[in-house]
Amino acid sequence: MADAEVIPLSVPLGTRGRPGRGSRNATPSQAARSLAPAKSGPKSRRPARGPSVPVDPPRPVSAVGQVDPSAPATEQTAPPAAADAGRDRLAAALAFLRRRLTGDYDVDELGFDRELTSTVFMSILRPLATKWFRIEVRGVENIPADGGALLVANHSGTVPVDALMTTVVVHDHARRHLRSLGADLVFALPVVSELARKGGATLACNDDAERMLAAGELVGVWPEGFKGVGKPYSERYKLQRFGRGGFVSAAIRTGVPIVPCSIVGAEEIYPLVGNVPTLARLLGLPYLPVTPFFPWFGPLGLVPLPSKWVIEFGEPIRTDSFPEGGADDPMLVFNLTDQVRETIQQTLYDLLVHRKHIFF
Amino acid sequence: MSEVGMGRVVLVTGVAGSLGSETARRLAADAAVDKVVGVDVLPPRGDLGAVRFVRADIRNPVIAKVLAVEDVDTVAHLSVSTSPVTGGRTTGRTSVKEANVIGTMQLLAACQRAPGVRRLVLKSSTAVYGSSPRDPAIFTENTALKSPRGSGHAKDFAEVEGYVRGFSRRRPDIAVTVLRCADILGGQLGTPLEQYLQLSVLPTVLGFDPRLQLLDVEDALEVIHRAVVVDHPGTYNVAADGVLVLSQVLRRLGKLTVAVPSIAVGTVGRALRHTSRLDLNGDFIAFLTHGTAVDTMALRAEFDWTPRWAGAQTLERFAELVGHGPVTADRVRHVEQSLAAVLTSRGW
Numbered sequence: 001m002a003d004a005e006v007i008p009l010s011v012p013l014g015t016r017g018r019p020g021r022g023s024r025n026a027t028p029s030q031a032a033r034s035l036a037p038a039k040s041g042p043k044s045r046r047p048a049r050g051p052s053v054p055v056d057p058p059r060p061v062s063a064v065g066q067v068d069p070s071a072p073a074t075e076q077t078a079p080p081a082a083a084d085a086g087r088d089r090l091a092a093a094l095a096f097l098r099r100r101l102t103g104d105y106d107v108d109e110l111g112f113d114r115e116l117t118s119t120v121f122m123s124i125l126r127p128l129a130t131k132w133f134r135i136e137v138r139g140v141e142n143i144p145a146d147g148g149a150l151l152v153a154n155h156s157g158t159v160p161v162d163a164l165m166t167t168v169v170v171h172d173h174a175r176r177h178l179r180s181l182g183a184d185l186v187f188a189l190p191v192v193s194e195l196a197r198k199g200g201a202t203l204a205c206n207d208d209a210e211r212m213l214a215a216g217e218l219v220g221v222w223p224e225g226f227k228g229v230g231k232p233y234s235e236r237y238k239l240q241r242f243g244r245g246g247f248v249s250a251a252i253r254t255g256v257p258i259v260p261c262s263i264v265g266a267e268e269i270y271p272l273v274g275n276v277p278t279l280a281r282l283l284g285l286p287y288l289p290v291t292p293f294f295p296w297f298g299p300l301g302l303v304p305l306p307s308k309w310v311i312e313f314g315e316p317i318r319t320d321s322f323p324e325g326g327a328d329d330p331m332l333v334f335n336l337t338d339q340v341r342e343t344i345q346q347t348l349y350d351l352l353v354h355r356k357h358i359f360f
Numbered sequence: 361m362s363e364v365g366m367g368r369v370v371l372v373t374g375v376a377g378s379l380g381s382e383t384a385r386r387l388a389a390d391a392a393v394d395k396v397v398g399v400d401v402l403p404p405r406g407d408l409g410a411v412r413f414v415r416a417d418i419r420n421p422v423i424a425k426v427l428a429v430e431d432v433d434t435v436a437h438l439s440v441s442t443s444p445v446t447g448g449r450t451t452g453r454t455s456v457k458e459a460n461v462i463g464t465m466q467l468l469a470a471c472q473r474a475p476g477v478r479r480l481v482l483k484s485s486t487a488v489y490g491s492s493p494r495d496p497a498i499f500t501e502n503t504a505l506k507s508p509r510g511s512g513h514a515k516d517f518a519e520v521e522g523y524v525r526g527f528s529r530r531r532p533d534i535a536v537t538v539l540r541c542a543d544i545l546g547g548q549l550g551t552p553l554e555q556y557l558q559l560s561v562l563p564t565v566l567g568f569d570p571r572l573q574l575l576d577v578e579d580a581l582e583v584i585h586r587a588v589v590v591d592h593p594g595t596y597n598v599a600a601d602g603v604l605v606l607s608q609v610l611r612r613l614g615k616l617t618v619a620v621p622s623i624a625v626g627t628v629g630r631a632l633r634h635t636s637r638l639d640l641n642g643d644f645i646a647f648l649t650h651g652t653a654v655d656t657m658a659l660r661a662e663f664d665w666t667p668r669w670a671g672a673q674t675l676e677r678f679a680e681l682v683g684h685g686p687v688t689a690d691r692v693r694h695v696e697q698s699l700a701a702v703l704t705s706r707g708w
Contacts, residue, residue: 087704098696102689103611109603109653110497111571187493187650190567190622197569198605207496207503 110208111197114177121199122171128161129168132306133265139313142259143174148213149316150251151178151220152340153261154239154348155228158270158289161304162263163222167199169311170218178220179212181205181247185226185286206250213254220261221247223337230275230287236267237352239345245337248319249327252336257316260340262347265309268358270294307358310351314343369395370588371432373418373467374439375408376400378547379483379577383438383584384411392589397430399423400439401459418463424470427477434479435471436588439463440520442485442513442551453639460516461523468527471534481537481587482524483580486597487514487643488540491570491650500655501540501595512643513552535593539583542599542654545678547577555638556648558682562610563628563640566619569607570651573599576674579667583659592662597654602671606648612675614685622649 096119099105107113129135143149153166163180170178180196181204187193202208204221212219222228227240251258274290294301317340319326326332370387374380375398388396388410396411398404404413412430416422418439426432440460471477489499490506505518521538528536543553553572556562575598583598610617620628625648629640660666669677 090703091700094696094700098692101611101687101692102614103608104689105608107571107603107605107608109571111569111603111605111651113605184494190565192567193493193650194567194569197571202497203493203495205496207498207500211498 107198110179110200110202110212112177112179112200113198114200117177117199118171121195122168125164125168126172129165129172132304133165133269133309134306135165135169135265135309135311137169137173137311137313139315140173142313142315143170143176143218144257144259144316145174145176146216148216148254148256149218149259150209150213150247150256151218151259151261151313152247152344153220153222154237154263154344155222155224156231156236156263157266157304158229158272158291159304160222160229161269162266163220165266165309166220166261166263166311170220174218176218179217180220181209181222183225204246206246209247209250210254213250213256223247226286230272230289232275233267233271233273237264237348239341239348242337242341245330245333248333248336248340252319252322252327252333255320257318257320258336258340259316260314260343260347262312262314262344262351263309264311264348264351264355265307265358268307269304271305305359308355308360310355312347312351314347317343368393368434369397369430369432370434370436371397371399371427371430372411372436372438373399373463374437374441375404375411375413376402377439377441377549379544379549379580379584380404380438381406381408381411382547382577382581383436383588385409386581386585387411387436387588390585390589395430397426397432399426418467419459421466421470423467424473427470427474431476432474433476434481434588435467435477436481436483436584437464437467438483438584440483440517442487442549453641456513457516460513461519464520464523468523472527472531477531477534479535479537479588479591480524480527481539481584482520483584484521484538484540485513485517486540486542486573486599486652486654487512487647488517488521489652489654490514490643491646491652493650495650497571498653498655499597501597501658512639512641514643535591537587537592538595539587540595540597540654541580541583542573542575542597542652544575544577544580545674546681547580549577550637552639552644552647554678555636556640556644557609557613557615557678559632559636559638560685561616561618563620563625563632564606564610564617565625565645565649566621568622568649569605570648571603571605571653572609572647572651573603573653574671574674574678575600575667576669576677579669579674582668583663583665586663586665594658594662596659596662597656598659598667599654599656600667600669600671600674603653604671604675606651609675610685611687612672613679614687614689616685616687625649 105113105115143151153162156162167178167180170176177200180201182196182201184203186196186201187203202212209219209221223243224240225243231240248258270289270291272289272291276288276290280286280288291301319336322332370393372380372384372387375384380398380400381404384396384398385408387393398408398411398413399416399418401415401417403415414426416426441456471480486499488505489495489503496503524536524538528534543551545554548554579600580598586592625645629645632638632640
């Protein structure tokens with residue numbers, strides 16, 4: 001595929017005068033610095049973490065380690081206090097169940113159920129992120145602490161597990177809810193549609209994206225879509241076309257920064273070695289995957305391989321400095337789309353070079 | 361905001377229905393309105409007070425005579441019906457469609473010929489946007505309407521709106537207000553959602569939890585009244601604050617539900633048609649699957665008014681009206697407390 005060609009690593013990465021090019025230097029670019037709010041920027045919020053350099057040895061702090069804090073606490077404290085804490089937790093759990101059973105909770109206009117997401121969905125997905133994929137997170141400080149921002153990531157893995165994992169990582173490390181943009185198939189499938197809406201996702205269209213960005217939400221988009229998730233294993237880590245740049249025009253229109261996000265490890269969870277296009281068309285699916293384990297091993301083939309993941313958030317790219325009507329200038333939109341794509345592609349190659357093993 | 365001066369005469373269609381009769385009664389009580397003429401094929405059930413009732417079918421050219429004789433300047437078209445139940449009488453889907461669409465065409469034809477008409481208010485529905493997984497989550501008035509499929513009430517509203525748009529092009533001097541109202545609760549208007557929520561066991565579509573918005577009947581009457589009394593040309597979404605999901609609505613009502621796979625919902629709908637007045641047709645099944653939610657910023661800005669009751673309050677008022685289901689909040693709380701007591705005594 002022409003647009004997935006390998007960009008040589010020797011190409012020097014610089015800002016080339018463009019705003020906020022993700023250079024991945026140890027110090028943030030001028031654009032990134034000026035993006036940070038004056039008093040409570042992401043840098044000052046996490047002084048201990050410091051800027052992330054890819055060659056850093058894996059730091060234990062940065063691996064997803066947000067274990068339920070109450071679990072070990074009860075073991076350490078004295079028995080009566082533990083009993084009290086246990087009773088409190090029981091009461092809280094029962095109250096939660098009662099609220100769910102009587103409908104006593106709120107959803108936002110897109111159907112996002114904050115309480116359910118934080119307590120149930122994240123608790124279910126967290127072990128997968130921390131224990132199974134052992135995700136190493138870099139550059140969390142690049143996610144703005146508040147206000148609208150658009151997180152753009154590469155998409156892979158046959159089943160979009162990477163989107164779920166990014167949501168967990170953002171929730172646990174940046175303490176923000178990532179509002180994902182999904183394909184229409186997501187909202188046409190039973191159960192998936194219900195869970196996606198409750199988890200804060202909505203249809204990837206400009207109306208919804210701009211509405212959420214304008215409301216100050218952190219929006220996540222995987223512009224490769226099915227071309228990215230459903231690509232064969234032989235094309236792993238080669239970015240596909242980045243949609244039509246709709247996400248960039250949404251960001252420009254709302255003036256929010258774009259945070260490039262590179263995910264390494266998701267490509268290996270379900271190595272797609274074959275496809276059954278006829279059956280897929282019959283079922284109305286974009287592709288029907290054949291992996292070394294699926295469908296041969298039945299349900300066992302659905303277990304993702306425990307690859308070691310790295311998720312790196314790059315420097316934010318500003319979009320608020322463009323002249324009026326920038327979103328309607330296709331050349332500007334295409335250039336910015338390419339810039340985001342190249343940034344992610346370069347980061348992926350860089351991370352891959354330093355990766356020691358797929359599984360460790 | 362042009363007041364037509366002396367002699368405001370309002371014609372209200374569909375006064376046999378509760379929305380029409382209540383609107384007519386409220387307008388008759390308003391000092392800014394001189395005369396209210398109510399039209400329907402059936403006589404209104406209650407006393408309409410000062411409203412002058414004319415028994416006429418808007419599908420008949422006689423409506424032009426009514427406009428001329430009564431010197432009508434404002435037409436409030438409220439008779440476009442969502443249910444096969446009109447004026448307390450169950451009729452077939454075909455005749456409802458005819459009353460909705462052909463009735464509107466005749467009424468508009470009459471209005472076009474009536475030089476005295478200055479204002480037209482149409483009560484439409486957010487159903488015109490349809491429900492599909494390919495649409496934005498929130499519709500604004502600018503969202504392009506897709507050509508309606510099927511044969512349900514959503515299609516009727518979409519067609520009626522189409523005729524009204526054509527009419528407003530031909531008579532640009534008439535201020536046309538289209539109010540796309542969310543599902544109205546509390547008025548026993550016979551809307552599909554209202555009838556659905558009154559089933560004893562409610563079928564839901566397995567694996568889908570649609571978002572929906574409500575509108576209290578009081579707020580619906582208020583917004584129609586405001587649109588009739590003062591010019592607000594344009595199309596406006598009308599819905600109470602807050603979006604609810606269906607599961608939440610049903611739990612707040614304490615209802616029992618049965619999740620039905622989407623392929624079987626049609627069959628269940630046909631079965632329900634024999635046992636209840638609910639017409640679980642394609643439009644409503646799509647609504648129960650994907651839901652509809654709209655943006656109401658335009659209404660708030662133009663009318664300088666917000667619905668009095670939020671969605672959750674509307675639901676509460678509706679529950680008081682029709683009664684809770686078996687799973688009440690008190691019972692759940694009771695179970696919670698006894699469960700907590702048992703578990704604590706077991707040393708949890």
